[in-house]
Amino acid sequence: MTLLTLTPSTRETTAQRAATGAADALFTEHGVIPVTLQQVADRADLSLEELTAAYPTKHALVVAVLQRWHGSWRRALDRITAVSSDPRDEVLGVFGYLEECFEDEGWRGCAFINGHAELGRQDPDIAALAREHFQDVERHLTLVCERGGMPAHVAQGLALLVEGARVESAVHRSSQPARAARLTAAMLMSVYEARPAF
Incomplete structure (x- = not known):
């Protein structure tokens, strides 16, 4: 099992940067639980497929x-x-x-x-x-x-x-x-x- 830390192991891609920025804004506004991946994708101007390629789960997105x-x-x-x-x-x-x-x-x-x-x-x-x-x-x-x-x-x-x-x-x-x-x-x-x- 991979140990999660606050230091990312790789640099963010452009899609990841857009996703974390959008997720941060939505989580701040609404909390984590109510926010869907589709909402994050829409805010980030990404397709759902692009978002899940960057972050396969909401858990991964929260960590990021x-x-x-x-x-x-x-x-x-x-x-x-x-x-x-x-x-x-x-x-x-x-x-x-x-x-x-x-x-x-x-x-x-x-x-x-x-x-x-x-x-x-x-x-x-x-x-x-x-x-x-x-x-x-x-x-x-x-x-x-x-x-x-x-x-x-x-x-x-x-x-x-x-x-x-x-x-x-x-x-x-x-x-x-x-x-x-x-x-x-x-x-x-x-x-x-x-x-x-x-």
Whole structure:
């Protein structure tokens, strides 16, 4: 049995890219369960045969959409790292990126949180991919905290702020949770700021 991961083994074809873009939009709008492959094909401007040649099942398409989301998240983190000279600024940049996401009119919540809520109890693959994503978020924040001289438990708290902001923004349809989480993150990190010795 092939082990599913959030890192695709091959580059997307043009048809796959169209399919995952269409599926992502439809899953975001309606959830996964009500959406049919025919609806995805229609949104992607593909025939059903072209779609199923790219992704034979809806399960494969859901996995590909989650991989797409994770890839987008990792690219955003890489951009934040590249422009941040201080680890604390890097952490705050993550919440700035979340605020940008939440301000998008199409934002309906994190695909991993939504996917786990809708499918995780009956689909162990989706549950495992959601866990992998959350672990990757915390692992990244742990590395940033280490560079900033902050203990690992701070990264755990920051990860909770990230996920809590994602949930609350979807419920309230607001970008405010990102700003509140960013302020809380700054307060948490301030406990570990270097202070001059007297």
